[in-house]
Amino acid sequence: MGNKKILVADDEVHIVQVVAMKFRNNGFDVITADNGDDAYTLCCEEKPDIIITDYQMPGMTGIELIEKLRLVPELADIPVIILTARGFAIEDDQKEKLRVAECLSKPFSPKELLAHVENVLANSAVK
Numbered sequence: 001m002g003n004k005k006i007l008v009a010d011d012e013v014h015i016v017q018v019v020a021m022k023f024r025n026n027g028f029d030v031i032t033a034d035n036g037d038d039a040y041t042l043c044c045e046e047k048p049d050i051i052i053t054d055y056q057m058p059g060m061t062g063i064e065l066i067e068k069l070r071l072v073p074e075l076a077d078i079p080v081i082i083l084t085a086r087g088f089a090i091e092d093d094q095k096e097k098l099r100v101a102e103c104l105s106k107p108f109s110p111k112e113l114l115a116h117v118e119n120v121l122a123n124s125a126v127k
Contacts, residue, residue, distance in 0.1 A: 036060025
């Protein structure tokens with residue numbers, strides 16, 4: 001599964017650092033952003049294989065980021081995992097409409113997140 005490029009977007013620096021380290025240690029190329037605007041720019045430039053984004057970020061929320069990505073043909077099919085704080089639930093119809101691969105609640109274990117990413121990438125490769 002190595003050499004896949006992953007974008008981690010979260011305004012909580014410690015989450016970005018822990019997640020980035022976990023994925024780098026497992027052979028991923030990791031790019032990071034601390035807000036939705038930078039995440040979108042990086043997606044356009046780097047075209048990651050998968051995106052992990054926080055739901056609530058400055059500039060552009062994770063939902064707004066996904067909505068914007070889905071409008072760009074070469075970025076529209078990138079799988080996205082959303083990290084949410086309690087109280088920021090995403091409705092099933094919105095998840096389906098935006099084609100959100102997974103939603104994980106904070107706090108989460110980096111090991112659990114890695115398993116979800118590997119599963120999503122394996123499933124997207126089958127399609």
